[in-house]
Amino acid sequence: MNKLIKAADKAFIEWRHHLHAYPELAYQEHRTSAFVTDRLREFGCEVHTGLAETGVVGILDFGEGPTIGIRADMDALPLREKTDLPYASRVDGVMHACGHDGHTTMALGAAKLLAERNDLRGKIVFIFQPAEENEGGAKRMLDDGLFHQHPVDAVFGLHNLPGIPVEEVWVKAGVVSASFDTFEIQIKGRGGHGAMPEKALDPIPAAASAVLSLNTIVSRDVPPLASAVLSVCSVNAGSTFNVIPDEARITGSCRSLDPEVQLLMQRRIGSVVKGLEASFGVQTTCELTECYPPVINTPQESELIKTVVRNAGRDLVLREDFDPLMGSEDFSFFLQQRPGCFFVIGNGMESGPLHSPTYQFDDAALPIGVGLWVELAERYLSGR
Numbered sequence: 001m002n003k004l005i006k007a008a009d010k011a012f013i014e015w016r017h018h019l020h021a022y023p024e025l026a027y028q029e030h031r032t033s034a035f036v037t038d039r040l041r042e043f044g045c046e047v048h049t050g051l052a053e054t055g056v057v058g059i060l061d062f063g064e065g066p067t068i069g070i071r072a073d074m075d076a077l078p079l080r081e082k083t084d085l086p087y088a089s090r091v092d093g094v095m096h097a098c099g100h101d102g103h104t105t106m107a108l109g110a111a112k113l114l115a116e117r118n119d120l121r122g123k124i125v126f127i128f129q130p131a132e133e134n135e136g137g138a139k140r141m142l143d144d145g146l147f148h149q150h151p152v153d154a155v156f157g158l159h160n161l162p163g164i165p166v167e168e169v170w171v172k173a174g175v176v177s178a179s180f181d182t183f184e185i186q187i188k189g190r191g192g193h194g195a196m197p198e199k200a201l202d203p204i205p206a207a208a209s210a211v212l213s214l215n216t217i218v219s220r221d222v223p224p225l226a227s228a229v230l231s232v233c234s235v236n237a238g239s240t241f242n243v244i245p246d247e248a249r250i251t252g253s254c255r256s257l258d259p260e261v262q263l264l265m266q267r268r269i270g271s272v273v274k275g276l277e278a279s280f281g282v283q284t285t286c287e288l289t290e291c292y293p294p295v296i297n298t299p300q301e302s303e304l305i306k307t308v309v310r311n312a313g314r315d316l317v318l319r320e321d322f323d324p325l326m327g328s329e330d331f332s333f334f335l336q337q338r339p340g341c342f343f344v345i346g347n348g349m350e351s352g353p354l355h356s357p358t359y360q361f362d363d364a365a366l367p368i369g370v371g372l373w374v375e376l377a378e379r380y381l382s383g384r
Contacts, residue, residue, distance in 0.1 A: 035051065068380045113374050182253045186284065
């Protein structure tokens with residue numbers, strides 16, 4: 001199989017570079033979906049489109065047996081690329097800065113190689129998901145009936161990580177990625193002249209107090225051994241030098257590895273905002289949005305991925321002792337409905353960070369991802 005993967009490397013790289021050059025934002029992945037659909041049909045897969053608008057499902061049916069789900073995300077980010085790559089984004093202000101072009105290519109490569117097999121029993125469901133970045137495309141696919149129309153016994157996903165060698169694979173059971181919530185706070189006062197603050201009700205001191213108080217929630221309310229992050233990411237009020245504004249707006253996000261800590265932070269944010277009314281006389285609203293739950297891998301499926309890594313026929317390094325990542329992933333919604341495992345593969349030491357305009361996916365990771373998916377499907381569908 002490794003020889004087959006090596007022979008296909010050139011095609012995989014061409015696919016990935018094409019996808020990178022034409023990135024698309026959440027629920028706008030029409031060109032990407034068409035590319036994926038065309039390739040899957042070339043391989044002889046049964047193809048279904050329309051889930052979550054731009055989602056694509058490709059199926060290889062080898063007859064009676066277990067069914068495995070393999071997920072790849074397709075969307076890009078609203079960033080202007082700052083690389084000198086010959087295949088850099090041709091869409092102004094949009095970039096594959098998280099490697100979803102690589103993830104999509106890996107799943108397509110596995111589908112191509114597995115479609116040529118006749119020694120497997122069961123079914124492989126390739127899930128090409130839109131809108132992983134902030135928009136929760138996984139949940140929308142599920143709400144549209146993904147697992148009712150295409151049931152799976154277990155589901156698997158991966159993500160690249162810059163700063164670790166491409167040969168390194170991180171796998172563990174339990175929590176591997178944090179929850180993700182957002183908050184938007186509106187503080188309404190009464191505008192006026194900057195020279196006569198006593199005749200106004202200034203929302204800016206209330207906003208400043210809120211920022212300071214929000215930043216003490218993790219340090220003073222969350223238990224020290226629990227992992228949590230709360231970040232105030234924007235503060236907006238006023239537009240000129242001599243006008244006290246009517247209102248101020250604060251937005252941010254919080255993340256945790258424990259659902260109880262997630263609820264604690266939600267309650268404390270609400271308390272901080274409500275306290276502004278008594279302290280400053282302003283009116284407030286606070287909109288809290290639960291975006292993604294934490295990613296929690298199931299034990300049996302995590303052990304299977306570890307076995308796959310150990311037997312993939314490459315010089316791979318399995319790492320099991322890593323700390324959970326404080327980033328979030330909507331693959332968590334799949335794991336709420338089916339057992340499975342979400343794991344990490346290296347993206348080399350030279351890439352810029354994820355979500356950076358200088359990020360570069362390492363093409364050397366492509367055959368590794370393809371090989372892992374092929375080995376996983378072989379084992380799952382052969383009972384090994």
